[in-house]
Amino acid sequence: MMMQRFSASVMVAIAVLVSAACGGGGTSGSGSNVTFAAPVSQTGAFGQAEGLYTLQGYKFCVQTLNSKGGISFGGQSHKVNLVTEDDQSVAATSAQIVDQFNDQGDKLILSPYGSAGTTAVAPVVERNNQVMVDSNGADTAIFSHGYKSIFAVLSPSSSYVTSIIDALSALNPAPKTVAIIAASDGFSQHAAEQGVAEAKTKGITVVPSATAYTSSTKVTANTTDVSSALIAIKGTNPDVIIISAHLNEAVAAVKQSSELGVKPKDGFAATVAPPTPAFISALGKSSEGVFGSTQWVPEISASDSVFGSAHEFLTNFTNTYGWSSEQYPYQAADAAAGCEALALAIEKAGSADPAAVRTALVGLKADTFYGHIEFDSTGMNTAKPMYVIQIQKSAFVTIYPSNLATKQAIWPAVA
């Protein structure tokens, strides 16, 4: 009987604990401030890496906006207040956090890092009548559901491999064959799919077969062993190996191809990994000559009143966060641009009301340090091109489009 009383006491104690926890729920009064809310990855796979770069971009944007007096509408200046919460690099948690933001009255959302998180967040935003500017989720699948409140400043996944194909085919001599290794995640698969189509239009043959990216050269997302894909490629002697994947897989592909004697005649290209400092530090000399597609390069002739020119953005950002101007995370530029687009839409709407902001975003046409921002009916920014860089002497060198190229591409890229 004593034990039963004990069990009962435990239950009551639990109830009290729960009630106490409920009292502690956070509230956020925004006053005349405007609040931007973002789930960010501070721990887990993206924490202290891409998640951190995204956060730095958001912070830099908000600081810059506020230093210029904030956003002005309704005849007043409104400072921007950035609210973030760690999603532990778990997509489901990102979604929960955004839902929680809604409960706190935070309707203006900036995306978490990556396609997975953004895809999970999008339906929540849509349901809650929040509005989200997406700066780091490029998977075209996000835009195939007919969402009305998701706007992406970055180019979609479809252009990651296609831009590489375009850049390669502009080189002399253009490659005749490429092999495409693709990770199993949605973003990488969609990017590879479009790349194969583009290669066909440019007359480039994809080896070992056009659909290999779905079978023999498909690798587990985030793996550090892509040997099976490389062995499948070995013997087909491609001119270039393109890796449609993230950092782990790209680093593994470059290292293991040397181990396996798989030597593409002209070199390597990869989607997301090369334009990140981590790629260079991970591969050292082996990163030399690798091509990579990127959302933004400082060479573009674009500027705005908040950040100044693209070059000024780079200088100020890298100074603030201690990056080198030759190796910087482009994710931060994406993030800052997303944050800026939201601010511009508020200014245009003359209100921070989410419905008004959404309407303003639909018709937004803005030239920024990031390039032209304009959304199509699905919410994608198709006006902005992708760029291609090559790693030369451990620095990002823009080589495509050719009018922005600061140096000649080293071609063939391998000795």
Add this chain to the structure above:
Amino acid sequence: MADILRGRARSRQGLFVGWIRALTPANSWPALAGLLVFAAMLALQQLIEPGTQRLLTSVFLFVALAQAWNIIGGYTGYASFGQVAFFGLGAYTVAVLMNNYHVSFWAALPLAVLVGVVFAVAIGLPLLRLRGHYFAIATLGAAEGAREVINNLTSVTGGGGGITIPTFGSDAPTPYFGKPGFYLAFLVLAAVSVVVAAVLARSRFGYAMVAVHEDEDAAGAVGINTTVVKVVAFGVSAAIVACAGAFYAFQQIEFYPTDVFDASFTVLMVIMVMIGGSGSVVGPLAGAVGLQLLSQFLRVNLGNFNQLIFGAIIVLVVVFFPQGVVTYLRDAWRTRHFSILDNVRRYRL
């Protein structure tokens, strides 16, 4: 004397009547307290803000998961490290049926549970012959394997690109529950899992599970069909977990194989049961509530350091309360002996 050795029917009432008669003011306390807590949680929903509702919803989810793990891992003594397989299968059954075939959630839910149970029986029959760490690893392998199968059945499940349950407009087979709806759904799920665990624990079957846990040879010798007990316990546990997975899928709308087959779900179930105290009903309950509130509190308030601190707290709890916090408190209550230092010495080398 001859009577007792030959056996005789002792009572003529049906099982249920016997049960009710057996209730006394003393032993019905936990049931009453549980009912009270359930009512309080129902009432609380009207008082709290939505953010807290969601927090509690996740607490309810883990209460159900912890109770489910405790049935197979705590009572029966087979520490499954593959419970997340049932969660993922439940989630994907619902998502595939709703997305590909426009089946309503309520029709998909029992099928999700069925898929979970069938998988549990299929892997349980061969694997429940393994003991200790071997069973743990085999089930871990089964869960990893299940995820890879879902990952590769791209045409049905969307593979690594994830799957979306339609919840908008005419596309939606079942209207979205919304926050209050899911609060209620997970509260009921948690309550059902607690009741199932409590009823099982006090039944003949409950004693059979404990007997299997302690010694299978001895259990067989007193007439317990150990295979049936193990498979049924595994199946009941899987049913609860698959049901939780189904609700979770609908709540999330959009998810990936890596989300719903995430081994950390299993690990959390185990930790919650162990930290609360296994083989009782209140242990996992307290473990789930305490740990989920703690981890969410840390995540929101500690930023970069939250997982580090969470890990350190687990280490400290294991060292100071190796038998589980609730079990420690219960024994301390019983013996009036509260020394934590003695407790640390308990399992020391």
Add this chain to the structure above:
Amino acid sequence: MIAPSEVPSVPVLEVRHLAKRFGGLWALRDVSFSVSEGEILGVIGPNGAGKSTLVNLITGHARPTTGQVLIGGQDVTGQRPWVIAHDRVARTFQIVKPFRGLTVRENVAIGAMHGNERDRSVRDSLATADELLDLVGIAKHANAAPMQLSVADARRLELAKALATRPRLLLIDEVMAGLRHHEIESAVELIHRLRDAGITVVAVEHVMKAIVSVSDRILVLHHGSILTLGSPREVLSDPRVIEAYLGHRYVKRRSE
């Protein structure tokens, strides 16, 4: 109650050419015997003679390499332990196997819940357990944890657990080992009471004196084979038994 003299035609237990090999070692080799209803059969033999293996083979805790086990004329060779238990065969373990997480009362109640002619509710089984604990003489420990029991009481608990399944054939594996003189006497008396209640008993024992006084027949195992099988008097006077087993052992015991 059936009088012991009325021997039914079908033996309660029959073992035919039973053999068990562990690796290269025959633990039991070509063992055949049968036990009639109401009989008490003593099984003796030195350590490693195969006594516990014999019990394990009968109750399904091990599979025979060759040979058959028949319960009431039915072939149950290789059946699982719970099937045998539901054929009304109960056993105790030489190394006691209590359910440690439960009280002594609950340990016994489990047999009443899952054995034969089960009680209808957990409560009834607990009541049954109390009566059985009283019968074996450990009622005062009903609420104790089994690990707190003395060696003798732990063996009594084993017996109560087995009886709770309501067997007609009871195999007891060394319940008297380590008991003191007066404890052995009460155990012998208990076995007689069980037989009077209609339970057939196969008692595996080390303790010679006790087994001789209680058994109708005695089977002597040596190196896995039957050395002899007969009435206590015959067995005690068999020179091979004295030579191979008793002589050596008796002398030793006497000198203590």
Add this chain to the structure above:
Amino acid sequence: MSQFLQAAAYGVVQGGLLGLVAVGFSLVWGVMNVVNFSHGALAVTGAYVAWVLNVRFGLDPFLAIPVVAIALFAFGYVVQRGLINLVINAPIFLTLLLTFGLNLVILNGLQLLFKADDRTIDTSYASQSFAIGAVNVPYGRLAACFLALGITVALALLMSRTRLGHAIGATGMDRGAARLMGIRARHIYAVTFGIAAALAGVAGTMIATVGSFNPTTTPGQLTLDAFVISVLGGLGNMYGALVGGLVLGIAESLGGLLLTGTWVNAIAMAVLIVTLIIRPSGLIGKALYSGRVEV
């Protein structure tokens, strides 16, 4: 055919490396009945030690091995003595829980110290390879494979020929008896865990040299690999880890070639489960201490 040979060759050298990852894990499991969830985290800790030595002082990773081993041994000794020994007599899953918490602490600590970026130790030779016909054999993995072989033999000799080894073996089989023989179980356990941690660190160093590592995904993958390999090889069996590693390495390599997409992962799990059902004591006969594991 040449693809097949290439995959097989790569599988062999990769398998040796995997064996190196698992051997310490298997030792701890076999001797102490502790499933060390933080094994992968210890390996990655070793990788960071070697990486720092390489980046700061230009030390070649193969020359860094003694430093890594000593550092990790000390860390492992302290962890066992100060933490795991405190709950060693508790139900088996408690130690797993403890090492899970430890794992979280270590890998989040590493993440805060070093960021989550992938790292490699860049050498001029590790990623190079020599060709035999159409088959390329990488120097780095080959060296790691030989290192694994050497360490396995050394460990087996340690266990069979030295007082320390006998003490570890005796403690693993029967702690009570070992204590009666004057063996200090606390110390022996700590030494055992220290050795395992050192081996993990060496394996991590090799992974950093031939591949890449990060504090978020690498530890979990390595722990899972170690799990699978230990089961395949048989617990506490020194050569078993090497054999298990080779089996896994070759199976993954050939499986990757024959199966499309990521089915190979599912197949690996199926092989694991079938092995467990058919031969719970591992592929190569009886494990040294299997009796202790059947709880």
